[in-house]
Amino acid sequence: MPSAEPTDLLTYRHFSVDVSRGEVLRDGQAYTLRPQSFRVLHYLLSHPDRLVSKQELFEQIWGEAVVTDDSLAQCLVDIRRALGESGRQAVKTVPRRGYLFQAAEAGAPADAGVPNEARPDRRAGARWLAVTLLLLAVLSGWWLLDARRPDREAAAPAASPAPAPVIAVMPFADFTADQDMAYLAYGLPEEILNTLTRLQGLRVISRTSSFLPRFSNQKTATEIGKELGATHLLEGSIREHDGLLRITVQLIETRTGHHNWSETLDRSQEDLFRVQSQLAAAVANRFRLTVMRPVEQSVSAGDYTRYLRAIYPLRQGEFGSRSASALTLEGVVQRNPAFVPAADALAEITFLQVYLGDLSTAEGAARVRALAQGMQSAPSGEASAHGVLAELALRLENDLPGAAAHISRALAIAPNTPRYLRIAGDLAYALYRFPTAIRFHQAVIDLDPLCAGCHAAQLRAYIAAGELRLAEQAAHRVMELSRGGHFSLALIKTRQGAFDTAQQILETEIPRKAEPFRQFYEALLCHARGDEPCYRSRLQVFEAGQGEEEAVRIAQLYAIDGDSDRALAWIERARQSNLALLLTTLPDPLFDRLREDDRWQQLLTELGRSQRQLDAITLDAQTLLAGEAGGNWQEQAERS
Numbered sequence: 001m002p003s004a005e006p007t008d009l010l011t012y013r014h015f016s017v018d019v020s021r022g023e024v025l026r027d028g029q030a031y032t033l034r035p036q037s038f039r040v041l042h043y044l045l046s047h048p049d050r051l052v053s054k055q056e057l058f059e060q061i062w063g064e065a066v067v068t069d070d071s072l073a074q075c076l077v078d079i080r081r082a083l084g085e086s087g088r089q090a091v092k093t094v095p096r097r098g099y100l101f102q103a104a105e106a107g108a109p110a111d112a113g114v115p116n117e118a119r120p121d122r123r124a125g126a127r128w129l130a131v132t133l134l135l136l137a138v139l140s141g142w143w144l145l146d147a148r149r150p151d152r153e154a155a156a157p158a159a160s161p162a163p164a165p166v167i168a169v170m171p172f173a174d175f176t177a178d179q180d181m182a183y184l185a186y187g188l189p190e191e192i193l194n195t196l197t198r199l200q201g202l203r204v205i206s207r208t209s210s211f212l213p214r215f216s217n218q219k220t221a222t223e224i225g226k227e228l229g230a231t232h233l234l235e236g237s238i239r240e241h242d243g244l245l246r247i248t249v250q251l252i253e254t255r256t257g258h259h260n261w262s263e264t265l266d267r268s269q270e271d272l273f274r275v276q277s278q279l280a281a282a283v284a285n286r287f288r289l290t291v292m293r294p295v296e297q298s299v300s301a302g303d304y305t306r307y308l309r310a311i312y313p314l315r316q317g318e319f320g321s322r323s324a325s326a327l328t329l330e331g332v333v334q335r336n337p338a339f340v341p342a343a344d345a346l347a348e349i350t351f352l353q354v355y356l357g358d359l360s361t362a363e364g365a366a367r368v369r370a371l372a373q374g375m376q377s378a379p380s381g382e383a384s385a386h387g388v389l390a391e392l393a394l395r396l397e398n399d400l401p402g403a404a405a406h407i408s409r410a411l412a413i414a415p416n417t418p419r420y421l422r423i424a425g426d427l428a429y430a431l432y433r434f435p436t437a438i439r440f441h442q443a444v445i446d447l448d449p450l451c452a453g454c455h456a457a458q459l460r461a462y463i464a465a466g467e468l469r470l471a472e473q474a475a476h477r478v479m480e481l482s483r484g485g486h487f488s489l490a491l492i493k494t495r496q497g498a499f500d501t502a503q504q505i506l507e508t509e510i511p512r513k514a515e516p517f518r519q520f521y522e523a524l525l526c527h528a529r530g531d532e533p534c535y536r537s538r539l540q541v542f543e544a545g546q547g548e549e550e551a552v553r554i555a556q557l558y559a560i561d562g563d564s565d566r567a568l569a570w571i572e573r574a575r576q577s578n579l580a581l582l583l584t585t586l587p588d589p590l591f592d593r594l595r596e597d598d599r600w601q602q603l604l605t606e607l608g609r610s611q612r613q614l615d616a617i618t619l620d621a622q623t624l625l626a627g628e629a630g631g632n633w634q635e636q637a638e639r640s
Contacts, residue, residue: 013107225254
């Protein structure tokens with residue numbers, strides 16, 4: 001049992017608890033808990049071998065705040081995750097009664113049996129600290145007086161480094177006679193954007209944000225820069241002139257609207273491939289950045305045009321052309337094996353074809369692996385190869401160690417690539433490292449601020465981390481950028497206990513394709529309210545109407561009610577019919593009541609997702625995010 005004397009560190013057999021920092025220490029690592037979760041843990045530790053009821057925890061931890069059972073369940077999930085496989089058994093759930101911290105199971109703290117006189121004298125340590133601080137103060141005062149002497153020259157304050165410029169590349173205007181070169185007006189700036197992304201010291205806003213139609217209106221450079229968070233815009237146009245294409249580009253400072261630089265190039269269709277590297281090198285010179293080595297000619301002029309034509313409809317959201325685009329890109333890759341952009345685009349389409357059922361997982365995986373092998377053989381294809389292999393391992397093969405290894409390598413080579421950062425964020429979520437997932441997704445949003453899907457991924461991580469206030473902000477952002485987000489906001493309000501507000505949100509008009517899911521979220525709300533008949537009726541309607549297609553959600557509705565048998569039966573059906581979807585939802589808090597079931601733990605082990613298996617996977621966010629990117633995600637989210 002813990003000693004009655006207060007102490008900052010409680011050490012047990014398999015873990016230690018640092019009370020002052022709110023951390024659990026085990027296996028050489030520190031696990032920081034959310035404040036509510038740590039308070040629950042500390043309260044249980046302070047009352048060892050005593051059954052603590054849910055009501056007691058509600059009163060002691062949350063006081064007068066309105067919370068649901070799910071909030072407490074999430075705290076217990078956090079606690080057991082931090083304690084690890086060996087320590088989690090110390091916190092026992094007594095069904096329908098409460099929770100019990102088993103001191104014997106945990107092992108006595110290291111200082112429990114040490115007599116008081118043998119313990120370190122903390123007061124003596126405090127006295128030494130006071131003496132040390134006094135000496136430092138005296139020495140500091142002497143130094144300040146000495147520094148003010150006339151014969152002392154004041155040292156110039158160190159200049160803080162200027163922030164890295166942030167550039168947004170905009171679609172070019174098509175001023176050709178027939179205006180039939182939209183594929184070039186969008187494709188060429190995208191290739192310039194991709195080339196600029198490889199420059200150290202320059203941050204590049206993602207195409208997903210800068211190519212939005214909203215910027216085709218008459219907005220000023222200052223307005224666009226403010227919306228995108230960009231210090232500079234790169235704009236351009238394409239015209240026909242004397243049988244050549246005249247490409248004009250200009251660099252604009254968004255704060256003032258001044259044109260810093262412009263250039264006009266007259267090029268034939270056969271010479272378009274070199275334009276992207278030439279213009280990117282010119283931009284690098286403007287910012288005094290290291291000019292990259294020119295990209296070698298690795299594709300014929302005809303195939304470069306075919307490549308741009310193939311990706312254009314997909315960039316416009318016209319996925320119906322995916323098969324034709326894939327066929328065209330296959331030919332381009334076969335004839336130009338060193339042309340990495342075509343192989344990368346074909347891999348992207350391949351994932352889309354697997355998700356939409358055009359290809360089997362095995363067919364898609366075989367194609368992606370072949371493409372990655374070709375990329376690795378190309379002079380500048382290593383980052384792309386590791387990027388597609390990371391996505392393959394995470395999305396299709398359930399190989400989390402492989403995904404971590406590949407995405408770490410991809411980000412080491414190309415650290416400011418939103419696509420790779422998004423994969424890293426999704427991987428961190430799969431590893432139950434929600435604060436890390438939030439950091440990666442914040443880094444994506446910094447580079448792609450108007451991407452609704454990026455904010456939705458951040459929203460999911462906030463919910464899993466229990467950061468409901470920030471999740472609510474993210475849900476509103478998703479609603480601003482798309483027609484979705486309403487159901488997520490209703491879920492957040494349900495978890496906050498704001499039931500009337502959640503009901504109002506669920507009664508609003510929504511897109512027709514989302515209508516079938518209204519019953520699901522209404523069932524969650526009814527259950528949280530304790531309205532059993534309402535919950536049962538919504539569950540039955542949703543189960544009868546959706547069946548196998550929504551096996552995961554049906555499992556979640558049974559899981560929140562503690563019906564493990566039915567929940568696990570539906571999970572098994574989901575495992576057979578849509579394993580990829582099941583894997584993405586395993587960390588969802590809606591499954592929290594299943595996590596104490598041995599059958600759930602067995603399932604996780606079979607899928608390679610047990611806590612022990614996940615803890616063995618290395619994903620070093622601090623290194624991969626290069627220090628500042630996505631760092632203070634709470635402050636950035638509140639600012640937005």
